[in-house]
Amino acid sequence: MPHDFRVYGHLVGLDPDRMQACTAHLAAYECEADGNVLDFLHEGGFVDVDSDLEGLLPLLGPDIRGVVDIINHQDWEMFRVTIAGGTMTRARIALDNALDTAYASERRS
Numbered sequence: 001m002p003h004d005f006r007v008y009g010h011l012v013g014l015d016p017d018r019m020q021a022c023t024a025h026l027a028a029y030e031c032e033a034d035g036n037v038l039d040f041l042h043e044g045g046f047v048d049v050d051s052d053l054e055g056l057l058p059l060l061g062p063d064i065r066g067v068v069d070i071i072n073h074q075d076w077e078m079f080r081v082t083i084a085g086g087t088m089t090r091a092r093i094a095l096d097n098a099l100d101t102a103y104a105s106e107r108r109s
Helices: 016-025 049-059 093-100 104-108
Strands: 005-012 028-035 038-045 067-071 077-084 087-093
Touching: 005 077, 016 028, 016 049, 049 067, 049 087
Parallel strands: none
Antiparallel strands: 005 038, 005 067, 028 038, 067 077, 077 087
16 A cells, blocks of 8 residues: 655664653654664654654754655655754755766765
């Protein structure tokens, strides 16, 4: 069964207390912790990811960084949320070119 909505997140630099707080906040997502890294995902129906991310930001310190990809297959759109320095920025990614965009920095090296 195809999924209409997908969220793939990756946070780096979490201490044990922040890891626990983030995992609890993201309880509706599949979470996997490895050291100071938290990966989380959702594949299925629509979730209020914007509210989830707004609630996540206060749990993070300025040294935490991460990326969250939000893919809406029904409207054929993708957004990438970048977390760094205690702030989040959101950019639209052309879904047809998502892999090209994601790996563009590797081609420059």
